[in-house]
Amino acid sequence: MFLVGLTGGISSGKSTVSSMLRELGCPIIDADVVARQVVEPNSRAYCRIVQHFGSEILLESGKIDRQKLGELIFSSEEKRKLLNSITHPEIHKAMLKEILFYFLRGYRYVVLDVPLLFETRRLTQFLNHTVVVYCDPATQMSRLMQRDVLNQEKAESRLAAQMPLNEKRGLAKHVIENSGSREDTHRQVLRLHTKLEDSMEFLLVRVIAMAVAAGLGGVLLYSAKILVA
Ligand code: ADP
Numbered sequence: 001m002f003l004v005g006l007t008g009g010i011s012s013g014k015s016t017v018s019s020m021l022r023e024l025g026c027p028i029i030d031a032d033v034v035a036r037q038v039v040e041p042n043s044r045a046y047c048r049i050v051q052h053f054g055s056e057i058l059l060e061s062g063k064i065d066r067q068k069l070g071e072l073i074f075s076s077e078e079k080r081k082l083l084n085s086i087t088h089p090e091i092h093k094a095m096l097k098e099i100l101f102y103f104l105r106g107y108r109y110v111v112l113d114v115p116l117l118f119e120t121r122r123l124t125q126f127l128n129h130t131v132v133v134y135c136d137p138a139t140q141m142s143r144l145m146q147r148d149v150l151n152q153e154k155a156e157s158r159l160a161a162q163m164p165l166n167e168k169r170g171l172a173k174h175v176i177e178n179s180g181s182r183e184d185t186h187r188q189v190l191r192l193h194t195k196l197e198d199s200m201e202f203l204l205v206r207v208i209a210m211a212v213a214a215g216l217g218g219v220l221l222y223s224a225k226i227l228v229a
Contacts, residue, residue, distance in 0.1 A: 007116075017131075021111055131176060174192055
């Protein structure tokens with residue numbers, strides 16, 4: 001098995017490309033979904049967050065008020081680090097579990113959909129492929145304003161808070177250029193999908209896993225023989 005990291009900038013089209021890959025049958029792990037799951041009420045991360053940030057960050061339903069928490073950490077680097085130290089290990093554990101699940105079901109690769117892939121850089125060392133969904137700044141701005149119903153000033157400040165998309169483009173192995181039509185993007189996604197499907201990179205991990213399993217089987221057989229004798 002091998003891992004593919006998918007990322008982009010706000011409203012560059014990452015979710016659009018992710019759905020296209022999903023429709024083609026690619027297994028996708030969405031880091032945003034996992035991040036929400038690990039802070040569900042009564043989970044380990046949830047309890048630690050409430051312990052450190054107080055029950056005032058809870059909604060009436062008992063769930064974490066993500067907006068309030070976001071505002072808290074926006075104004076304090078220390079709190080942001082604390083929150084990350086609570087959530088990141090849980091997110092990585094949950095993602096690893098999902099990867100294992102796909103591996104055991106025989107999938108050749110898994111796509112990790114991670115918005116801050118190049119900002120945190122924690123996962124990049126494990127990825128065989130990185131994909132950036134790019135679109136030109138004017139298109140990105142107008143799609144952001146339209147999708148999130150923002151005025152130009154607000155959209156500009158959201159874009160300014162992110163790592164420039166151009167920089168991400170320079171770091172990626174593959175670039176999906178999404179400034180044009182959806183059809184054009186779909187054609188590029190199909191090409192990427194074919195490359196991933198044709199890749200033999202999955203073999204290495206399979207062979208290692210089989211060797212380990214065979215070794216383990218040998219040890220068990222040997223132990224059983226000694227016990228029976
Ligand atoms: P991201 O997940 O990167 O934030 P989205 O996939 O949600 O971005 O796309 C941002 C907005 O632009 C959405 O409203 C989406 O429907 C629209 N969009 C994405 N790609 C295209 C395209 N090629 N042509 C027209 N609209 C697009």
